[in-house]
Amino acid sequence: MSQRPVRLIARLDIKGPNLIKGVRLEGLRVIGDPQEHATRYYEAGADELVYMDIVASLYGRNSLTDVVRRATEHIFVPITVGGGVRSIADAEALLRAGADKVAVNTAALARPELLTELSRRFGSQCVVLSVEAKRRADGGWEAYTDNGREHSGRDVIEWVRQAEQLGAGEILLTSVDQEGTRKGFDIPLLGKVTDAVEIPVIASGGLGAPSHLVEAVRDGHADAVAVADALHYRRHGLHDLRETARAAGIPVREAPAA
């Protein structure tokens, strides 16, 4: 296990001006104002925030710049933004709005060289590959696009290996099967991906109890854990998660009150 603290990341899925949440990336419900929630997570000691515009790739637009600009007025931890990033110009607009990293999925599957272009221009530490993984009948996983709607035909393990070679600096790994179910992460998937690459992997999709964090790190070797549902619905706070991690011997950041 790595000696550095495991990062606890608040994930905010955005549609238009709203924070939303679904189950398996579908059946979206409006939660509220993203800024209000983001501020609450920052103050509770989130190590990073991830914003994903979950309809952007369907409509080919970026509605996130305003949300990001507002966030960086008051939030002083790293922010990753994804959804609809298709080009250097899209990434630059988000970075200028205050994002520290950009996440790409659909556009990178369509044109993998985008990862190389982004990492040459902004550095690989800036480039997050977002993977939406769905279990296949044969036991492997396929990478999906457009929030788990469209097949790519790519095997997840092969894809993350290629993406690392092309310049991705980090992987945000969402299990479409587990997402929003509160049943825990897809640990076999996580284990296979963390074995396949050297770059950090963020586990996303399924956290419903603090013990799920421990499984993701201990059994899945996740470098970071993304939490959405549990935070949005105030089922579990970041404080609970940190305490559970510490009790299990997993190092987490000392988070002073904001």
Added chain:
Amino acid sequence: MSRVTILDYGVGNLRSVARAIEVAGGEPVLAETAFVARSADRLLIPGVGAFQSCVDGMRSHGFDDVAREIVAAGRPVLGICVGMQMLFEASEEFGEHAGLGLLPGRVRAIPRQDDDGTRRKVPHIGWSRLLAPATARGDTGTLLEGHVGHADVYFVHSFAADPAEPGDRLADALYAGARISAAVARGNLTGVQFHPEKSGPSGLAMIRRFLDF
């Protein structure tokens, strides 16, 4: 209100650091010319990306001379990330490149492997604890007062300074077993390898202290 002049030489996004200064109660001023920069009460040297492109940007704006003048005048200067690395004599990033030479020492790659063969992920991205260096000088009166040994701060880098003068070391951090120079200070000159503007309340507290320098 305490003014902080930020050198804007065309690299990186200065929005977060400017905003952090505002929230800390200061007034950020973006300087695009040496003329503006020269009048700084306090100077902030940002830097992201490659060492050479940062040094080139500093020189083409005449900011290298400005930084030396302001340090010589004893006014407070803070270098962040590559802005800290540039304070040193030279960097080994993609060849040999001269820095500003305000502090003795060189910038070297974070070792990808330990002596015992353990591999290390580079770049170092994430939160690490500030530790007292072996030559513990204490953090009293410095930008990091109350934070060394306590605060976790956010790093993103592949290279790190190796100060030649142990007394310049203000704080270290351990990254997967490698000891990294996280902060240096000499007089009113401070350099931090981490990003205080991304390090939550601890980082904001450091920026607030800079306003009082």
